[in-house]
Amino acid sequence: MASRSWRSVRGRTTLGATVVVAVALLIGAFSFYGVLSASIHGSTERAAEQRLEELTERAGGPGGKGIDALEDEILQIIGADGSVRAASEDAREKLGSTPLPVDDDPQTTTVDGETVLVVSEDIERDQTLVLAVSMEDDAQTLATVATLLAIALPLLLLLVAVTTWSVVSRALRPVELIREEVDGITAERLHQRVPVPETADEVAALATTMNGMLDRLDAAATAQRRFVSDASHELRSPLATIRQHAELAQAHPDVTSIGELAEVVSEEGLRLQGIVESLLLLARLDEGASTHDEAVDLDDIALGEVRRLRATGIDVDGSGIHAARVHGDPRLLGQLVRNLADNAVRHSRGRVAIGVTPSEGYVFVTIEDDGTGVPAEERERIFERFVRLDEARSRDAGGSGLGLAIARGIAASGHGTLTVDDSRWGGARFVLTLPLGA
Template sequence: MRATGWRQTVASRGRRPVRGWRSVRGRTTLGATVVVAVALIVGAFSFYGVLSASIHGSTERAAEQRLEELAGRLDGAGGDVIDAIDDEIVQLIEPDGSVRVASEDAREALGSNALPVSDDAQTLIVDEEQMLVVSEDLDGDQSLVLAVSMEDDADTLATVSTLLAVAVPLLLLLVAVTTWLVVGRALRPVERIREHVDGITAERLHQRVPVPDTADEIAALATTMNGMLDRLDAAATAQRRFVSDASHELRSPLATIRQHAELAQAHPDVTSIGELAEVVSEEGLRLQGIVESLLLLARLDEGASTHDEAMDLDDIALGEVRRLRAAGLEVDGSGIHAAQVHGDPRLLGQLVRNLSDNAARHSRGRVAISVTPSDRYVFVTVEDDGAGVPAEERERIFERFVRLDEARSRDAGGSGLGLAIARGIAASAHGTLVVDDSRWGGARFVLALPLGA
């Protein structure tokens, strides 16, 4: 039995370095900020690109509409229309590339140089200013060219980029502060729970974590922690009781051996060697039985693997019927039917043996053993005509070192471990073991095991 392993785990938990909730808070804030930063930067560049393309397209459409308007006016009025234009750069270009007529601003900015003629809009620097140049072919292979300033477009995009450069860091700062505050508020109850649990040791397992009235995941966590502490507390109580009972059981035969040995030593003429040997042998067998039972319980508690094979449960039951009849009991075995299960023959044999010995110990002379297959399970029933088990004690008798009749059980060699072992074996075989009233008013133990394939 590893009696102190979990105690050391619970007791040493408070000495381990625990990463605080602030580091979690910081990592969460940093992670959220990075994600939002990437999203904002990608969104900002995408927005800037879409806006730039939209403004450029709008300027190009406006320039083409203005060019069509000028071309319509030019058809009726000749080159004088272009010469009279103010605040626009317009040229009428001959097929040989020379400038036939130009607006005043075109003459000042370009002189005799001609703007490029192309089917697509172009951008170029004219008089240190970025211009959008569009052209349209006229009759006589002449081309009308218009250059529109893009300064307003550049100012608009510069304003937008400035706003984005200021807004993105401010949004990131707002997200970081908000995340820090929200995560801190969310983790603060978790930190209180952690601090409370960190202070619970093996000696203070009765303490519980306060459950907040929020009905959320934090409350569910606190409830789960309290459930775990309940199980640990129950296990600790059962373990202390088990150690105390085991110590008492082991002390009793040792004390008997020592008393007889001291008596034989002090009065060798009163106590014979044969009598002393008989006492030592009986108490030694009792010690051996207790130790073997404890070892078996320890193996069952640890879920030790057992030998699994197909076996006939009815053969085991018939063997117990013959054994009890040889001991002088009236045993009814008429209810034994053929049934095969999978399990460890040695352990299942001990289970039925423990139930049979318990029935024989408490009966007044009659015992019944039956094996009944039904659907997917087989039921093994062992009942006697004894005093029975009170309803309020029917679970407690399966605890270790529990005896409802101390004197009779001790005289008959019982250690209070037989039924605990029986239930442990039943659980390891994926079965159940319960007790109720027999047909004669005594105890009836019912073992349910899955049928073998």
């Protein structure tokens, strides 16, 4: 089917190009023939008028002296009464006493079955000198040109058709190869790439673009498989914990009490709920789901986190918090700041600082700690889902590995950015940048 479609495109393209060229050639041929015909007739007319002027001097005498002796020319002197007063030998043989038509403008007529051009000039004693010039050479020239055009046009059209067919075939062949290769690429074969022709033209650019798209699809599919694997692992862990305690309680009811089992089930259930809610939030952020948009005071959110952390005994510096307002979803922005604050507490040695600074149309929220910091090569990877650095591999200490991914997703949904660098104490400093609201 695809091969037939390719041949159909090639055929339509060839036919279309041939028709266009045929119309152009026909218009050009008719125009050329018309211009050539007018040029030849004009040249014949000028030559006849020039010859007539030369003969006018010879015909000026009585009875048109010298006219009777002229050969190979059809020439008459016609009186005012329309009678032939004198004529050349050819005129007498072909016309007898029949006069040629007299007119101020050149005329064409037939003499003895031959088309001639008739020109006239007034001479003395109310007489008119009339000359008839044969147009057979003109007709033969135009007939030869018409014959050549009739032969050349079909041959030229055939050449155009063959050339177009060949060029289109060569142009479409790489496209067909790309199509065949793409048609065979499935979800399990996203590593394959289409051939890039060495032509450096639009087809090569198309192949390069297709390979770039396949690279993105391959990366997305790989990330999705990794995400599914990591999510499955994260969900399996609390489920396995619940099952192990349940089996232990069932096998040894005297060792595990109902209260201990309920406590384990409650803790792991809350953990499962948190993972599921985080995954749902990430899915909504990926889909670009619309969120509630209103004016939000970031300084209030930051001060709330300062009070919350201080209540747990954490030394939090909130002196860098200044008034700043943005537009966004207050619930998501609150979760963003809380995720960053919890991450800072998790890695700090005892000191955390939260700052809010408006500047030049943006607001910068900084949350820093005095921990070990984030290595430069890991500063992008920590925002990937289910990523925990070595020191935070423990799920009790490191969480599910979704907090920073959610934070960056919320920042991106609010047209902002989230980056990490070094804090003043050598730990990590997360910088959230959002456009200021009215």
